[in-house]
Amino acid sequence: MMDKQVIKANPGQWLKLYGDMLYQYALPRVNNTLIAEDLVQETFLSALKGLEGYKGQSSEKNWIFSILKNKIIDHYRKKASGPAITTMPDLQLAAEDWFNDEGRWAGDKAPRDWHEAENPAERKEIQKIINWCKDHLKTVQQHVFILKYMEDLGADEICKVLNISSSNYWVLIHRARLQMRDCVEKYWLKT
Amino acid sequence: MKGLMMKYLMINCREATMLMAKKEERQVSFFDKMKLSLHISLCSLCKRFEKQTLKIAKESRQVQADEKMSVYGKEKIERIIDDFSS
Numbered sequence: 659m660m661d662k663q664v665i666k667a668n669p670g671q672w673l674k675l676y677g678d679m680l681y682q683y684a685l686p687r688v689n690n691t692l693i694a695e696d697l698v699q700e701t702f703l704s705a706l707k708g709l710e711g712y713k714g715q716s717s718e719k720n721w722i723f724s725i726l727k728n729k730i731i732d733h734y735r736k737k738a739s740g741p742a743i744t745t746m747p748d749l750q751l752a753a754e755d756w757f758n759d760e761g762r763w764a765g766d767k768a769p770r771d772w773h774e775a776e777n778p779a780e781r782k783e784i785q786k787i788i789n790w791c792k793d794h795l796k797t798v799q800q801h802v803f804i805l806k807y808m809e810d811l812g813a814d815e816i817c818k819v820l821n822i823s824s825s826n827y828w829v830l831i832h833r834a835r836l837q838m839r840d841c842v843e844k845y846w847l848k849t
Numbered sequence: 850m851k852g853l854m855m856k857y858l859m860i861n862c863r864e865a866t867m868l869m870a871k872k873e874e875r876q877v878s879f880f881d882k883m884k885l886s887l888h889i890s891l892c893s894l895c896k897r898f899e900k901q902t903l904k905i906a907k908e909s910r911q912v913q914a915d916e917k918m919s920v921y922g923k924e925k926i927e928r929i930i931d932d933f934s935s
Contacts, residue, residue: 761861
């Protein structure tokens with residue numbers, strides 16, 4: 659009788675167990691405290707509604723997190739389907755400032771040597787810098803960066819979510835990578 | 850012949866950094882991969898770029914806020930869960 663462990667979800671404990679955890683995950687991914695709170699709220703609501711479908715196939719925590727991750731993607735999908743946020747950047751000129759006419763690194767943009775960030779405190783520091791730099795990317799680039807590197811989506815899926823062509827995607831991600839590396843370097847070498 | 854081959858395989862840093870983004874998605878052809886490896890073996894700046902962007906990718910997934918949810922936000926959620934459960 660006891661061999662089959664029945665995992666039961668326990669909504670009464672959710673807020674205490676996962677509330678802050680979900681919020682701390684959502685906030686850097688949507689950059690807005692109210693939106694982050696809303697997403698956590700919607701996550702719990704969807705989880706409550708889906709309670710019957712949850713049979714303990716993954717841990718309760720993973721199950722709830724997967725709901726939040728879907729909410730984050732939906733948030734960007736809605737944003738992209740609304741009125742155009744910005745005009746697309748001039749894609750032809752996208753990476754021009756980084757390289758000279760021969761396509762080599764322009765003098766002041768060339769990557770410098772970093773000291774490694776390996777221990778937990780240093781990693782936390784570099785994560786903070788990444789978050790700050792991400793906040794300073796331009797709109798579409800920022801969305802692409804978040805979905806690619808913070809949410810780990812593939813290029814094809816990101817194109818669908820953000821409703822952009824794949825050639826636009828490559829230019830945006832290329833530029834976001836150049837910009838992020840440059841920004842992280844500036845602040846990381848200061849520490 | 851060898852010279853021609855090299856000329857075909859040579860890419861610049863702009864192209865190399867773009868191919869790195871494509872490599873991450875496994876969307877590079879065999880020849881592009883060769884071009885990229887050749888470039889990286891010759892260009893210490895691009896080699897550095899690759900290492901640093903991989904580090905950024907790795908750490909980005911772990912980014913979390915320090916601050917907690919507002920009391921107001923928590924109360925709102927508590928009410929929703931209570932309403933639903935009763």
